[in-house]
Amino acid sequence: MATVSLRNLTKAYGKTRVLHGLNLEIGDGEFVVFVGPSGCGKSTTLRMIAGLEEVSGGEISIGGQVVNHLEPKDRDIAMVFQNYAIYPHMTVRKNIGFGLRRAKMPKADKEKRIEEVGAMLSMTEYLDRKPAQLSGGQRQRVAIGRAMVRDPAVFLFDEPLSNLDAQLRSQMRLEIKKLHQRVNTTIIFVTHDQVEAMTMADRIVIMKDGHIQQVGTPAEVFHKPANIFVAQFIGAPSMNLLEGRAKGQGVEVAGRKIARATGVAEGAAVTVGIRPDDLLVTEEAGSFEGRITVLEPLGSETLAYVDIGGQEVVARADGRNPPALGAVVQLSVAPENLHLFGADGKAIR
Amino acid sequence: MSEVKASANSLMQARVAKGPRDPWAVLRWTLLAMGAIVMVMPIIYMLSASIKYPFEMYDLNIIPKEPTFENYTYVLSDGRFLRWFGNSFLIATLTTISAVFFDALVGYALCKFQFRGRTFVFIAILSTLMIPTEMLVIPWYLMSKTFGWLDSYWGIMFPGVMTAFGTFLMKQFFETVPDDFLEAARIDGLNEFQIWWSVALPLVTPALSALAIFVFLGNWTAFLWPLIVTNSQDLYTLPVGLTTFSVEQAVEWELIMTGAALATIPTLIVFLLFQRYIIRGVAMAGLKG
Ligand SMILES: Nc1ncnc2c1ncn2[C@@H]1O[C@H](COP(=O)(O)OP(=O)(O)OP(=O)(O)O)[C@@H](O)[C@H]1O
């Protein structure tokens, strides 16, 4: 177990700069998930922590020790790759035991440790099989086993679940989370799937174009997104964004004053974000009025796409008695559920 | 059971029925048969000649009237033959081990490491492929003379201890090995040589086997260079030695054919030994399914 800290970490490939000064403190035993769109630099960051990529600038330390110039094997980390990378010519037992080659312990103890890890991943009966005889999920478990067996200070995962089907993915998600609760090792997990991030993380790091956008608990990034990017990236369906303008002591959207906002210059552009979950189709007079263009029944509720004065928003309606297509409806939102963003995209608090 | 039989029957009928209706099939089979005959005839003739007495040598019958194994006893009891066989075997084996080892090592480095001059080295190696052996024997000879390698095992072997073709082949095959395997091993604490040896090499066994067969056969049948570089009979390789059967008194074809028949045995063994590794494509099995 160990803390990990990134200080002003940068990475450039030749002239192309892909990371622009990351700062992050990861606590001992914390489960941190890096999430962001493709190409934002998640893998690069992880690989730099692992020592597979050189650091262009800044500092990485693990357990308080600067590791910039340490070989991967001397960093006390283990990594699980997206495509598993378990050795096809070795049995599961050999694969798992591979990480113990350098460990100075008696052979019997190694065997015992392999059995232990195998049992923890419910792979006991497969220990003598070759990877070709395993399913995708089992292979992934072998890869995790190989990482676990050494009892490293930090686990690094690079999109380990993206090759699994949806059902297996949610099952493995749970297993990795349980594993973390049991071994309590610091975990850094990379994914581009925000559901994975929300469900597993103690803290989420949201990245875009080589910059950290926000670091926070799942609740924080969901309820208090730091900027428009985070607001849209986290949560499905995506947050509605409406263009408004500061007027008086509030914000006016589609001709209606809907929120209070202080400290915003009169007449400045303000973006109002409302999660579809917070925007309800009601009978009574609400904040907006609009016509329903599309209905998406989801069972317990129905998503209604509503056109309000030329801007389309997604709202939540009852699943049993959905409104009719083309109907003109009222939409209501509680004031505390409004997210306001300034012209620079940053949240106004 | 009867169902199986029935389906087998109908399968055969289908085949028979299909035959005459498809004129291309006739052409295809004729061409294949001709090819097979052209390939197999010399081998059959060689085997048949090796069990003939000299008086029957120039009859073209395949099954001799009086078959004999005397040629074999003669050849196998002749010390020279065994010596040449041994020479060839030693040289071909050592060159194969060396060539496969170094070709794989260099191919791996050229494929998986970034270093200055990498492309230049690769192109330089490739360009040697375009020079035929016949042109190389002169510089080889001059080199051997200068270094005193003439008429020695090392003199016979040195041109083949590493091959440009093998390096190229291995480089191409290592391209199919995902870097993740190597990085996982790096994290697991292997040094670069161990990664190559215990992770990368096992993933390209089909290529290694193909290369091993190729190099072994090439060296086993090599004639020109061993002929030029050796003087003493004791150092002759089998192909060189076999020709001297004919120069001594008269041409003793039955003995040459017997020697040649015996010479095919190691190549068969090598092929049988390695070909199963070629067929098994292992490289991708450890990745996502
Ligand atoms: N070897 C390289 N040379 C040049 N640019 C690179 C190299 N490797 C990565 N990049 C660039 O660095 C950026 C970040 O890549 P990275 O692999 O970290 O993205 P990612 O966030 O992991 O994306 P994904 O979700 O697709 O895996 C990308 O724009 C990519 O093009």
Ligand SMILES: [Mg+2]
């Ligand atoms: Mg990535």
